Amino acid sequence: MKKYIQGFSLLLFSLFFFLAAYGLPDGLPADIYLRTDPLLGLTAILASREVILRTLWSLVVLGTTLLIGRFFCGYVCPLGACIDLFDFLLFRKRRRAELKSEAGLREVKYLALFFLVGASITGLSLVFLADPLALLTRFYTFVLYPLVITVVNLLLDLLRPVFQSLGWVGLSHLHYPQPVFYMSIVTLLVFGGIIFLNRFVRRFWCRYLCPLGALLSLISPLGLFKRRVNQECNECLICQKTCLMGAVGKDPTKTRSSECIQCRNCSEICPRKAISFPAALSAGGEYSPASLSRRGFFFSFAGGLTLGALGSRTPFLSLQGKQKLIRPPGALPEGDFLTTCIRCGECMKSCLTNTLQPCLWESGLTGLWTPRLDLRLAACEQNCNVCGKVCPTQAIRSLSLDEKTHAKIGTAVLRKEMCLVWAQNKLCLICDEICPYNAIVFRPVEGYRRPVVVASRCNGCGFCEQRCPVKGESAIVVVPDGEIRLKEGSYIREAKRLQLEFKPDPGDDKFILQESGFEVGEKGKEEKILPIEKPGPQKPKGFL
Incomplete structure (x- = not known):
């Protein structure tokens, strides 16, 4: 059942991604997955110091996590589905031993979480570096989308003589503009690295690195459904070997509830049917604390604050205001734009003319991967306003065509x-x-x-x-x-x-x-x- 739900979620994510294009209806939230990301919403609100209405969708995920548990990682997260898919295709026959530094590695995702939160408090938005939905959306935009268009155009070229012989004029001349993006290789290497880590441990990214998973794990032990093992257990440890997140330790009767993603694999595979997930209130009962020391929390949070304070004093500061930096029409004033933009790449994908490209150092460290217009490559289509519609944090305001025409960009x-x-x-x-x-x-x-x-x-x-x-x-x-x-x-x-x-x-x-x-x-x-x-x-x- 879990695989079907994961597949449906990944398919839905992909569908919304490809719908984020010219002609998108006003009432269709193509960025709904990004809106429901609690980490993106939290850091955007902290960095901008104001409530962003679109990010309030993330309360749905937080509420259901409090009620059910850490289900998002096991059933909904599209990056988790991709990781499981590539793990099955590439590493299912590989034997993977337990890592010796298991406890230390589990602390990394909490260090990343509090580091990002600390940086966002100072106004430096770095969540795009590690948030799973932002990472996957960028991979779709910079790598997968251009590849799909290339394959489709090749197929159309191969079938064009057939279309012409059948008199299908529309298909005979159909050709999709080929999008190109800077930093595509970097994006591919990042995604490839996340997949490659599965060679060592299943769901390496989800277990040890994902800050969104760390955020959800802080509240998931309060959920109603918890793993319970009855007296029928003979400690065969099959459940331990099949657990995707390593939530089952050497004692199979105990569970790291903060790491359990409610996948129920252990319950299905148990030969004695000794495992169940009954509903039970957590008040005053079991709560599995996060794997983070006080020292780790202090240093990670203080590190984020420090980097945020230094972020505006990089060697690239002198370049700010001296580069030909053209932002999309409707973009907030530069300071607000940099703190609100999550660098997901959704606006760049939806751009009709492909003029939106990611920044490198044109706006300093704080502007890395933010969208800018490369007008030598393509112009801004005056009858298109989709970039504002798909921005999950409204760093680019959603404007009518008339308003967008008057949003002078230069x-x-x-x-x-x-x-x-x-x-x-x-x-x-x-x-x-x-x-x-x-x-x-x-x-x-x-x-x-x-x-x-x-x-x-x-x-x-x-x-x-x-x-x-x-x-x-x-x-x-x-x-x-x-x-x-x-x-x-x-x-x-x-x-x-x-x-x-x-x-x-x-x-x-x-x-x-x-x-x-x-x-x-x-x-x-x-x-x-x-x-x-x-x-x-x-x-x-x-x-x-």
Whole structure:
């Protein structure tokens, strides 16, 4: 039964992940698994110092854990399901001896938990490094999703002749854009390392490293259902060998209740049927304490506080504000954004144009893996607002399309020394033609018409930067100057207050192209160009 529930949960997680795309209905919570993660919710609330409504879904998991026990790890967690699946495929025939440092290793996940909590109290969000749902979502986004699109496109290419012969026009031309992401190899190595650890012990990650499991284990012993062994037990230790979490020790009649994930494997495999899980109140009764010393708690918590205090004083601090860092439309002000974003990668996956990419050091240590726009790679689609819909902590606000249009993310700036029109007097209209708001117009400058940017019409969408024909770096780039980032309130009202206008307009840049460039006649009037007669074919001598 457990395997079927795990499989269904993993399938549901995958379904919600792939539904997080352009056209996502407003009422469909594609990020529901991330919303129900208690560790993500706790650290986001502590770091931002305010209640985030979407994270309150995690109270459902905490409540059911108090009632049932640590069921989430055994039945719901999609990373746990992946670990069990790969363990069956790769290591089921391998004999694994018990680790000698078992007790010390169990303490690690509690050290990680209190370290992350301590860091979040100072405003440094590091939970993305170890939270299982954030890790799996990033793996899906940066590795699995591009791989699936590649395989689907290869299959479509193979079957395209068949579709054409059958007259299926839609399938004959169907092709999905191939997403690419930075740091994909790093993400693959992290996920591969988690799976590889199963070579030593089953569910190594869940037993010794997972901070979410540590959080749930603190309250799971209070649950109603506990493992009980009656007098029929003959101490065959089969239950100990089959326990995924090592909750059964050398004495099979005793249980580490904080490690029990209610999988019931021991009950099913017991030849004497001596194991059961009856409901019983825990008040004043059995409670299995966490495997953490006071010294360990102090050093891990103090370490998180210390790193959080030093996090804003890294060698990369001098780079902050000096990088061309463009955040998604609707992103909170930078300080609030960094403390609220959990780096799950859900917004990057859902981005229609693939312009959202993970940061490295552009915003210092505190900005690692946060989303930014690479507008040379792709522009921000103006009819898409899905990134805010799928953000579980609302580090990117969920906006209507009209509000999103007015959420100015930057301003385009022309590099005259690289522009084909300014520097080489060549004929080029691409940036002007592609701009959806006519923010680029041509004005007379020293007898020639040159492109200029009207900052009050530019919302930083990046179509000009992406389509610029100059090789290498674009001759027109979007910089964060003039960006609008609000924690609350209307972007439309703020844009009106700043006298910004983002409306399609035919513009005032009609002119005549000349072979010598965008030359302007006297008094700003365009000179009329007489058509040049093409010489006819030459006739042999003696013919008129």
